Amino acid sequence: MITVENLRKTYGDFPAVVGSDFSVESGEVFGIVGPNGAGKTTTLKMLAGLVEPTGGSASVLGYDPEEPAMRRKLGFLPEESPLYEDMTARSYLRFFADLYDVPRDVADERTGAVLDRLDLEYRDRRLGDMSKGMKRKVAIARSLVNDPDLLIYDEPASGLDPLTTNVVLEFVRELRDEDKTVVFSAHNLFHVESICDRVVIMNRGEIIARGTVPEIRAEHGETTYRVFTTVPLPETLPADDEVGGEGEERHVAVVDEMAAVESLREAAEAAGGRVADIRTDEASLEDIFLRLAREAPTTSEAEGGRGRAAGGEGVAGEHGQRAPGGNGQS
Amino acid sequence: MTDLRTRLVAHARTVLRIARWEVSRSAGTLDRRTAVIGLVAVLVAGGIAAGAAGGGVALDRDLYRVGIAGDSPYYDAVDQSSTLDPRPVSDPNVELVVSETHISVADTQTGRAAYSAFRDAVQSYNERQMAREENQSAAFPVVVDLQYRERAALVPAGSRVDGGAGGSGDAGTGGGGGTDAGTGSGTTDGDTAGDSAADGPDASDAAAADDGGVDAPSFGGMASLFGGDTSGSPASISPPFPFASLVLAFAFLVPMNFVIQAYGSSILNERINRRGELLLVAPISPGDIVAGKTLPYLLGTVAITIAIAAAVGGGVVSVAAVVPIGLLFLASTFVGAMFARSFKELTFVTVTVSVFLTTYTFVPAIFTNVTPIALISPLTLVVRDLAGESIPLGEFLFSVGPILLAAGVLFLLGVGVYREEDMFTQRPVPLKFLDALDSRISRARSVATLSALSIPFVFIAELLAIAVLFVLPVDLTVPMILLAVAVIEELAKSLHVLAAFEKARFSRTLRSSLVLGGLSGLGFFVGEKFTAIAQLAGLQSLTLGQTAFAPSGVGIGDGTGVSALVVLGLFLAPLALHAVTASVTAFGASRGRSAYGVALAGAIAIHLVYNLQVVSALG
Numbered sequence: 001m002i003t004v005e006n007l008r009k010t011y012g013d014f015p016a017v018v019g020s021d022f023s024v025e026s027g028e029v030f031g032i033v034g035p036n037g038a039g040k041t042t043t044l045k046m047l048a049g050l051v052e053p054t055g056g057s058a059s060v061l062g063y064d065p066e067e068p069a070m071r072r073k074l075g076f077l078p079e080e081s082p083l084y085e086d087m088t089a090r091s092y093l094r095f096f097a098d099l100y101d102v103p104r105d106v107a108d109e110r111t112g113a114v115l116d117r118l119d120l121e122y123r124d125r126r127l128g129d130m131s132k133g134m135k136r137k138v139a140i141a142r143s144l145v146n147d148p149d150l151l152i153y154d155e156p157a158s159g160l161d162p163l164t165t166n167v168v169l170e171f172v173r174e175l176r177d178e179d180k181t182v183v184f185s186a187h188n189l190f191h192v193e194s195i196c197d198r199v200v201i202m203n204r205g206e207i208i209a210r211g212t213v214p215e216i217r218a219e220h221g222e223t224t225y226r227v228f229t230t231v232p233l234p235e236t237l238p239a240d241d242e243v244g245g246e247g248e249e250r251h252v253a254v255v256d257e258m259a260a261v262e263s264l265r266e267a268a269e270a271a272g273g274r275v276a277d278i279r280t281d282e283a284s285l286e287d288i289f290l291r292l293a294r295e296a297p298t299t300s301e302a303e304g305g306r307g308r309a310a311g312g313e314g315v316a317g318e319h320g321q322r323a324p325g326g327n328g329q330s
Numbered sequence: 331m332t333d334l335r336t337r338l339v340a341h342a343r344t345v346l347r348i349a350r351w352e353v354s355r356s357a358g359t360l361d362r363r364t365a366v367i368g369l370v371a372v373l374v375a376g377g378i379a380a381g382a383a384g385g386g387v388a389l390d391r392d393l394y395r396v397g398i399a400g401d402s403p404y405y406d407a408v409d410q411s412s413t414l415d416p417r418p419v420s421d422p423n424v425e426l427v428v429s430e431t432h433i434s435v436a437d438t439q440t441g442r443a444a445y446s447a448f449r450d451a452v453q454s455y456n457e458r459q460m461a462r463e464e465n466q467s468a469a470f471p472v473v474v475d476l477q478y479r480e481r482a483a484l485v486p487a488g489s490r491v492d493g494g495a496g497g498s499g500d501a502g503t504g505g506g507g508g509t510d511a512g513t514g515s516g517t518t519d520g521d522t523a524g525d526s527a528a529d530g531p532d533a534s535d536a537a538a539a540d541d542g543g544v545d546a547p548s549f550g551g552m553a554s555l556f557g558g559d560t561s562g563s564p565a566s567i568s569p570p571f572p573f574a575s576l577v578l579a580f581a582f583l584v585p586m587n588f589v590i591q592a593y594g595s596s597i598l599n600e601r602i603n604r605r606g607e608l609l610l611v612a613p614i615s616p617g618d619i620v621a622g623k624t625l626p627y628l629l630g631t632v633a634i635t636i637a638i639a640a641a642v643g644g645g646v647v648s649v650a651a652v653v654p655i656g657l658l659f660l661a662s663t664f665v666g667a668m669f670a671r672s673f674k675e676l677t678f679v680t681v682t683v684s685v686f687l688t689t690y691t692f693v694p695a696i697f698t699n700v701t702p703i704a705l706i707s708p709l710t711l712v713v714r715d716l717a718g719e720s721i722p723l724g725e726f727l728f729s730v731g732p733i734l735l736a737a738g739v740l741f742l743l744g745v746g747v748y749r750e751e752d753m754f755t756q757r758p759v760p761l762k763f764l765d766a767l768d769s770r771i772s773r774a775r776s777v778a779t780l781s782a783l784s785i786p787f788v789f790i791a792e793l794l795a796i797a798v799l800f801v802l803p804v805d806l807t808v809p810m811i812l813l814a815v816a817v818i819e820e821l822a823k824s825l826h827v828l829a830a831f832e833k834a835r836f837s838r839t840l841r842s843s844l845v846l847g848g849l850s851g852l853g854f855f856v857g858e859k860f861t862a863i864a865q866l867a868g869l870q871s872l873t874l875g876q877t878a879f880a881p882s883g884v885g886i887g888d889g890t891g892v893s894a895l896v897v898l899g900l901f902l903a904p905l906a907l908h909a910v911t912a913s914v915t916a917f918g919a920s921r922g923r924s925a926y927g928v929a930l931a932g933a934i935a936i937h938l939v940y941n942l943q944v945v946s947a948l949g
Contacts, residue, residue: 045750048611076608082603082605098347100613
């Protein structure tokens with residue numbers, strides 16, 4: 001579905017994406033995670049044909065991303081929902097359907113079904129009078145107006161309230177069930193962990209981890225064990241958890257190796273007590289991400305002087321997020 | 331072939347869809363205030379047109395009373411003038427009395443003004459009569475016998491003196507004071523021109539004393555200019571001012587200033603908050619988007635132009651001449667809106683576009699009856715069309731061609747930056763301009779293409795320089811035009827090279843600089859040859875025209891008495907000049923902006939010296 005080889009993008013002297021390689025299989029939900037300025041949006045825009053790569057190659061649906069034929073099979077949702085606010089939701093969706101040569105009745109039926117699922121009413125209301133969540137739903141409906149094979153969603157739940165976020169994420173899950181391929185980025189790693197089949201973690205333009213969530217956890221995550229004892233040991237602290245039998249004291253130690261668990265067991269028994277419980281804590285994607293980000297090279301160590309360039313001509317990092325103007329008119 | 335047709339149909343369909351959407355969306359956003367402003371614009375244009383069509387703004391209707399007999403050969407001229415009110419000769423309340431042999435005027439400021447209006451009326455009448463004459467050779471030249479007569483009091487109150495003799499009074503020859511005015515205006519030795527306004531009571535004498543009356547009545551001054559007679563700058567001549575036609579022509583420009591406001595806002599709206607991003611990801615090209623968004627405004631301009639033309643009596647030529655101006659208004663606004671970072675900047679851009687293009691089109695048209703330089707403005711064609719003159723195809727192309735080419739190139743540049751990476755970033759306008767230039771450079775030979783494409787702008791800029799500097803004495807004008815030409819051409823040859831180096835499109839080496847400089851010079855040289863179209867309009871017959879274009883190698887001499895080798899040398903010398911100076915600036919550009927500035931100054935100096943040498947050689 002998507003093959004990316006050594007994909008690079010440089011803004012002036014600033015390397016926004018540094019040699020990305022990954023592939024996305026048909027029918028999977030693929031997540032790109034990372035902090036601000038990691039290169040997620042730039043990567044997605046290169047895949048959507050909006051931004052021309054500086055180097056490397058990308059094949060999307062078998063096409064060069066800049067070919068119009070590819071865009072007929074693509075649904076793109078940018079991070080913001082920049083709609084034409086003087087139009088109604090219905091006329092807006094019909095206009096885009098027209099651009100994709102989708103007959104009006106088909107478009108009405110298709111987008112109507114999506115908006116029903118997203119629970120959006122007031123379709124004849126002006127977009128400028130809608131809330132952010134409602135606009136997001138309209139934008140999602142627009143991304144599906146051409147019944148695309150591939151969906152590229154940039155932060156689909158960004159800035160939405162928890163309720164709307166859940167609706168949107170649930171909808172993405174349903175898209176996977178409909179055999180759509182979804183590539184999306186997110187800051188909120190819980191979202192990624194909950195719906196993505198595979199993930200790449202980006203930092204400073206580079207992919208620093210990749211695979212399924214369990215694979216990443218196995219490779220980069222640390223499993224810790226909380227060991228509860230009935231007697232105090234030098235390694236333990238008093239625990240409040242309800243562990244073991246009624247009236248027993250509870251003490252806990254956190255270790256990261258099974259050998260340490262065995263040592264605690266022996267020590268407890270030697271002290272006349274026992275191990276009441278052992279609990280396994282697996283690292284979340286967020287834990288892994290934070291650790292990898294900490295371990296990544298600092299600005300001065302990174303190649304190409306990324307930090308130096310970031311202060312250049314105003315295109316660094318959040319390049320894609322800026323809007324012209326600034327006088328409040330829209 | 332079928333594939334091409336299919337693609338064209340698909341593009342046309344997309345463009346129409348976007349155009350329809352633009353219309354419906356714009357109609358939805360049209361608030362009452364905008365509608366009122368639009369209505370005012372139409373009324374202003376209509377008012378100007380109606381006022382001018384009615385013979386002026388009517389404030390001067392029947393302003394002067396003229397005592398004249400019904401059988402006087404001048405009666406029709408007076409009767410048809412909106413300013414003059416024919417009265418019986420016996421009426422004492424008149425400013426002017428026309429008898430068989432005398433024209434008597436009150437020796438007052440009003441009397442003199444009435445006499446001047448009378449002369450104008452007679453001249454206009456004569457011109458209309460002559461224009462109706464089928465056999466022009468029979469109509470021109472006309473020999474006029476002048477009689478010098480003393481003024482004599484006519485009215486008992488003693489407040490009137492005898493005006494200057496109007497000539498033989500032979501209506502068939504169009505004699506009278508009006509003939510003198512035409513003569514004085516069309517010749518370089520017409521010292522009377524400047525005097526006539528200041529001399530007061532002697533004005534008529536001065537006019538009568540003009541010795542250049544062989545071609546009177548002048549055919550609006552054009553006969554002497556296009557017929558090969560000498561011409562001069564306004565410093566030494568008095569132009570016959572086609573007021574009514576000019577005002578009518580100006581009416582065409584008024585609505586454009588409002589159309590570009592709406593158009594510029596629509597384009598910038600696509601860039602605010604990244605609104606247009608989703609159109610870019612749709613299966614349509616940026617060119618289709620721009621064409622679709624522009625089409626309604628262009629069609630609106632055409633419709634308004636046709637309506638105004640119908641109102642003021644303009645023909646197809648007027649519409650065909652004005653629409654390219656409208657297209658250039660839109661193209662300039664489009665590029666401005668693509669560069670502007672805010673609505674505040676857009677306002678600056680649209681005002682600049684309005685002022686510049688209005689100046690460019692209107693000011694030269696003032697000199698419609700004076701010099702062919704006026705043809706740089708298509709509005710001159712309108713003025714002439716409204717005067718009932720026919721326009722040769724060559725003159726039409728000379729006037730409209732650069733405007734159309736410039737509009738096309740501007741749209742090309744704007745579409746080049748109609749992409750995600752350029753539309754939504756905030757960069758100063760000059761850097762955006764460089765981005766736009768760079769967007770059209772993919773390989774070294776693109777540099778030559780861009781240099782050639784800069785020709786319409788160079789042409790317009792140089793002609794504008796001529797029009798502006800035209801008012802100065804020729805001795806001063808020539809060197810200043812040479813300098814202006816050098817500056818304009820060196821910028822045109824080097825700015826895109828600078829853009830390419832800034833974007834690291836080429837390696838910053840001496841070899842690259844020489845290659846790019848050579849290609850830029852070659853492209854400019856080839857494109858420059860197309861300015862030979864200027865000769866179609868006879869512009870080369872003017873000293874100023876030669877100054878502007880001869881140094882560039884267009885139309886140098888006629889080759890008479892010069893060896894083929896010299897002609898070849900003269901032909902190729904500009905190529906060498908352009909290649910050398912472009913290489914100098916390219917080398918500077920490869921070393922950064924400061925070095926580019928220094929190199930540009932050097933290239934301009936070389937170019938100026940070359941131009942001065944060529945002008946000296948040509949005598």
